[in-house]
Amino acid sequence: MANPVDRYRSTHLQIRKILTPYTARLCPKCAEPCCRKPTKVREFDVLIANACGCSLPSANESVTEMVNAGMQSIAGGSCEKDEMEPCDYLGEKGCLFPDDLRPFECTRWMCSFLRREMKPGDMRQIRDLLHKLGVLHRTILDATDPRRSGR
Ligand code: SF4
Ligand code: SF4
DSSP: OOOHHHHHHHHHHHHHHHHHHHHHHHGGGOSSOSOBSSOOOOHHHHHHHHHTTOOOOOSHHHHHHHHHHHHHHHTTOOOOGGGSOBOTTEETTEESSOGGGOOHHHHHOOOHHHHHHSOHHHHHHHHHHHHHHHHHHHHHHHHHOHHHHTO
């Protein structure tokens, strides 16, 4: 049986295959594009992509921005969508992460536009695949972080 990283990558690809026809149609004309700061990128996403041959910069800044946005929200502040800067990992041709190693939380997040458009059969498949992706994500995290597995 393939190892968890290979299965994680192939599950990403299966998800992307279902989503691409929808995102290709919806994203270019989206009124509220989601690849903006604070992003959902975690250091794990960068580390696993780099271990598989990418050379992406650290996500520490993304995490700091996310914490700052959370603190601002707790304090009652907000930021208008069109004031938010694009994600640092958004290139001219889209996300700089490879399709099979997109950040876990970016992949998991289904926007309201997608949810509204998606055929029920596709939605069912996506739910099953996201569940599988979550299990594999935890397995890899546990294997790479001794604190999580109690070793
Ligand atoms: S919010 Fe949805 S439709 Fe808009 S850019 Fe993001 S994924 Fe595409
Ligand atoms: S990492 Fe990629 S998918 Fe996630 S917000 Fe940035 S550009 Fe979008």
